[in-house]
Each structure stands twice: as structure tokens, then as C-alpha cells.
Amino acid sequence: MLPRNPLFPHVVELNHQARRRIGCCVYLVYDDSDWALFDIGYEDSVDEIVELVRQLDFPFSRCKAIVATHADVDHIQGLAKAKQILKAPVLAHPKAAVLLEKGDRLASFAEIPAQNIDLPMPAVEVDRRIDDGDVIQVGKLNVEVWHTPGHTDGQLSFRLGELLLSGDNLFRDGCVGVIDAHHGSSIPEFINSLRRIQASDVSWLLPSHGPAFRKDDALIERTIARLETYLHMADFGTCAIDWPLMDQWEQELVEGRSPQ
Ligand SMILES: [Zn+2]
Numbered sequence: 740m741l742p743r744n745p746l747f748p749h750v751v752e753l754n755h756q757a758r759r760r761i762g763c764c765v766y767l768v769y770d771d772s773d774w775a776l777f778d779i780g781y782e783d784s785v786d787e788i789v790e791l792v793r794q795l796d797f798p799f800s801r802c803k804a805i806v807a808t809h810a811d812v813d814h815i816q817g818l819a820k821a822k823q824i825l826k827a828p829v830l831a832h833p834k835a836a837v838l839l840e841k842g843d844r845l846a847s848f849a850e851i852p853a854q855n856i857d858l859p860m861p862a863v864e865v866d867r868r869i870d871d872g873d874v875i876q877v878g879k880l881n882v883e884v885w886h887t888p889g890h891t892d893g894q895l896s897f898r899l900g901e902l903l904l905s906g907d908n909l910f911r912d913g914c915v916g917v918i919d920a921h922h923g924s925s926i927p928e929f930i931n932s933l934r935r936i937q938a939s940d941v942s943w944l945l946p947s948h949g950p951a952f953r954k955d956d957a958l959i960e961r962t963i964a965r966l967e968t969y970l971h972m973a974d975f976g977t978c979a980i981d982w983p984l985m986d987q988w989e990q991e992l993v994e995g996r997s998p999q
Pocket of ligand 1: 763811813814907916947948
């Protein structure tokens, strides 16, 4: 048996518990003997995570849910395996559920041919589709579901009192989850999700990568300001809403201007 080292009351994070980086953050939320996992990471790390959970004395039969924040391979490749071992229901947003159930390799980033990334993406049946306003009950705890699209269209966050399991919305250094048209990113929705987090009265953000950190409205403001510039930059391709240079060029073409 291992002594539990909760990150916050009722929350163990398994990289923090192991005191080494296993992969994405895996949050175990518990009350009495009941518990739920939020994300699981790559298939390769499932055995280690399950063994940690066993040594922390959480009975497998009391696992109430394995929840996907979103359907990116580094968060959920191990879901099918974990479900088989823990025999617990899998929960995800309807838009993530579609990808999980067909083992979509493109939208999950399991397959990026241009970078020779070619990973398996085992399909997994989603037992309960969850959306904004739903509640996941863990013992006497009520975990509130927030739909926070932007990084992906089906990304969820989860509120537990003053804590927000905040997915890939924001990391401690002000970085955000990757913006890529192939996996349903939307910069306007991303900004809305960050505004919602900023306006909320949660005190702590528990992201899906890196350390937990105190919600810092100034950091969120700077991040939003950066994303607002992305809305008008060719760098973000079809995720940008416009490209002002094209309007300028059109004007210059009409004027018959030559390079100066
Ligand atoms: Zn991620």
C-alpha cells in the first residue's frame, strides 16, 4: 500500500502521486470508497496507473466513471484498456464520443502522416454522453460538467467546488491546447471558454498537462489577447476568421499600386 498524497481534498493526480511524469494529467476524484478517473493517457501507461490506483487502495469495483476531457490520443488512447480492467462506464461529450467509438485516428491526432506519427487508436464504447450542466456523482461529491470548446469541439471541463479540471484550455505558462482545424478547433469558441473560466469564481485550475495553478485573471487576459490576434493571422489558416492583408491587397490592386 502507498500513502495517498492528494493534490487537493478529494483529488489525487497520478503524475503528482508518482512524483514523476507519466503522461497527461490523470485526476482521480474520490469520496469515501467511490472514485472516478478524468483522462487516462496513452495505452502504454494504463498498467502503471491501474497499479498505482490499486496501491492507493481504491477498490476497482467502486470506480464510477472513466471520463474523457476530449478525444485526443494522448488523453484517451488507453480508455478501452482501462475500461476492460476497471469495468467502469466511459463518459464523454457527444462530439468526442463519435470519435472514440470509431477510433478516429485523424481527429484524435493518432495519425499525422506528414510527421510520421502513426499510433493505434483503439475504439471504445461510450456509456454515457455528458454535456454542459450535467453532474457526475462521486460518493457525495457533485462534479459539474462544463462544455469548453475551442481546442476541440467536444472538450469538457469539470468543476468541483473551487477547483476546475480545465483540460487543455490553459496551462500554467499561458500556453493553450493546440489549435488545428483537423480536430475541430475554433478560436472564437476558445476565447469564449477562457472568458467563462476567467469570469467564474473557481480558484484553482487543474489542467490536463503540467502543474495545477491558481487561477490568474491577468494571465487569462494576456492569453485571450494573444488568441484574438490569431483570429486575423494567416498562421492559423482556416481557424482564422479573416486576413486583413487580403483586404489591403484588394484595395491596392484597385488603385493599381506598384511595390514601394
Ligand atoms: Zn492535450
